[in-house]
Amino acid sequence: NTATAVHFHDQQPPAASLTLRDELLQGLRAAPKRSSPKFFYDLRGSELFDRICVQPEYYPTRTEEAILRDAADDIADVVGKDATLIELGSGASRKVRLLLEAVRPTSYLGIDISRDFLLDSTRRLAADYPWLDVHAACADFSQRMTMPSGLACDHPVAFFPGSSIGNFAPEEAECFLRGLHSLLPSGSGLLIGVDLIKDEAILNAAYNDAAGVTAAFNLNLLERLRHEFEGDLDPATFSHQAFYNESRSRIEMHLVSDIDQTIRVSGEVFHFDQGETLHTENSYKYSVEGFRALAARAGFESRALWTDPDKLFSIHYLER
Ligand code: AVJ
Numbered sequence: 001n002t003a004t005a006v007h008f009h010d011q012q013p014p015a016a017s018l019t020l021r022d023e024l025l026q027g028l029r030a031a032p033k034r035s036s037p038k039f040f041y042d043l044r045g046s047e048l049f050d051r052i053c054v055q056p057e058y059y060p061t062r063t064e065e066a067i068l069r070d071a072a073d074d075i076a077d078v079v080g081k082d083a084t085l086i087e088l089g090s091g092a093s094r095k096v097r098l099l100l101e102a103v104r105p106t107s108y109l110g111i112d113i114s115r116d117f118l119l120d121s122t123r124r125l126a127a128d129y130p131w132l133d134v135h136a137a138c139a140d141f142s143q144r145m146t147m148p149s150g151l152a153c154d155h156p157v158a159f160f161p162g163s164s165i166g167n168f169a170p171e172e173a174e175c176f177l178r179g180l181h182s183l184l185p186s187g188s189g190l191l192i193g194v195d196l197i198k199d200e201a202i203l204n205a206a207y208n209d210a211a212g213v214t215a216a217f218n219l220n221l222l223e224r225l226r227h228e229f230e231g232d233l234d235p236a237t238f239s240h241q242a243f244y245n246e247s248r249s250r251i252e253m254h255l256v257s258d259i260d261q262t263i264r265v266s267g268e269v270f271h272f273d274q275g276e277t278l279h280t281e282n283s284y285k286y287s288v289e290g291f292r293a294l295a296a297r298a299g300f301e302s303r304a305l306w307t308d309p310d311k312l313f314s315i316h317y318l319e320r
Contacts, residue, residue: 165192230265258274
């Protein structure tokens with residue numbers, strides 16, 4: 001019965017589509033070589049990300065969840081009644097559970113690029129909250145999106161937790177928010193988690209956990225290249241690298257080639273010098289003021305803000 005409880009909207013071509021492949025190859029041809037972080041999230045990558053979230057060094061998830069738990073009633077007050085919660089990059093749909101009882105939205109739409117993961121987690125959500133109208137859309141929200149039909153949407157409130165916005169460069173983040181602004185009617189809300197600029201040692205530790213889960217997550221990209229994109233390469237010849245780039249307020253993740261080598265992906269040849277990297281992710285950090293200014297440039301007004309006592313993480317409520 002739970003299997004039919006989720007209204008599913010497929011808004012994306014299948015995983016190893018031509019466009020994804022083209023995007024991947026384009027990044028590998030570039031100098032320096034790069035890959036969009038969205039390529040991390042195959043089923044295994046999504047599972048590894050979930051394990052990152054419970055590592056002792058990875059403070060963002062724990063801290064954001066504590067803020068949500070503590071502020072749930074305040075958040076319900078600013079969000080108001082009869083909301084449609086739209087979670088962008090819903091993943092395991094775990095964080096939204098902290099809000100559902102307090103906010104009592106009429107419907108929920110989870111949007112994620114990882115189809116099987118999305119279906120799994122929204123089915124569980126529908127089973128656990130029988131009063132909630134649950135929708136799932138498999139889509140790449142970094143591209144242009146449309147609202148799925150058949151979803152009542154009088155008071156849409158986008159929920160973008162986890163500082164996923166940090167994967168965009170500031171110009172792209174502004175552009176992304178502008179896209180949301182044009183998608184949502186006036187009066188809509190945006191509840192967004194943003195990681196804060198802080199002591200470099202805390203940041204570096206969070207992306208270099210002792211158990212090696214972040215390393216496995218980064219290296220899993222190479223497994224995905226092998227299995228989904230006809231990659232001919234040895235993942236053991238690459239190493240995980242993550243560091244805080246202070247001048248750009250971002251964590252950078254790279255896969256470093258330990259040797260001088262030639263690899264093949266989708267029939268195309270790519271050379272790596274020893275020490276050359278594939279830049280796999282940026283995770284931008286913001287000050288409260290810096291993020292407010294960015295959101296304002298995209299047409300969103302700051303309505304409320306919550307942080308933890310150590311000022312590690314922030315949750316903004318913005319209104320369009
Ligand atoms: C999902 C982009 C917020 O940047 O902290 C975690 C991804 N990468 N560890 C982050 C991530 C390595 C995460 N975001």
